[in-house]
Amino acid sequence: ALYYDNGTFFTKDLPKFQPYEQQANFEYEERFKRTEGKAPSGSARKCHFCLHRLNAGMLPACVTTCPCGAMYFGDKNNPKGLAMQLLAFNRGIRLKVSQGTEPRVYYLTSEVGTADNLKACLACHGA
Numbered sequence: 244a245l246y247y248d249n250g251t252f253f254t255k256d257l258p259k260f261q262p263y264e265q266q267a268n269f270e271y272e273e274r275f276k277r278t279e280g281k282a283p284s285g286s287a288r289k290c291h292f293c294l295h296r297l298n299a300g301m302l303p304a305c306v307t308t309c310p311c312g313a314m315y316f317g318d319k320n321n322p323k324g325l326a327m328q329l330l331a332f333n334r335g336i337r338l339k340v341s342q343g344t345e346p347r348v349y350y351l352t353s354e355v356g357t358a359d360n361l362k363a364c365l366a367c368h369g370a
């Protein structure tokens with residue numbers, strides 16, 4: 244496990260590194276070897292929606308593992324897809340649009356059930 248604040252391993256005082264600490268990190272279709280003192284691909288990391296999974300025809304890991312079913316992924320050009328149907332019937336919010344970041348992540352809100360949905364999300368992701 245890599246501690247991203249300063250790039251040191253949690254288990255550095257153990258007799259040997261664990262195998263998972265030495266494996267290559269797959270990101271942006273490249274392999275980055277973990278080295279002590281720095282993160283695999285720089286200190287700032289951005290979600291790439293599990294590009295390796297998308298290329299294999301799979302959904303991003305966050306979508307398939309969210310226990311509350313609160314995350315959806317889809318093609319904005321496919322109006323019949325579930326993600327776009329949900330966006331059509333709920334208010335979608337994108338963050339930092341005014342800064343020209345062109346975000347492709349929408350946060351859906353609705354008046355009905357919002358408190359219950361928020362409560363379910365906070366159970367996993369905290370306040």
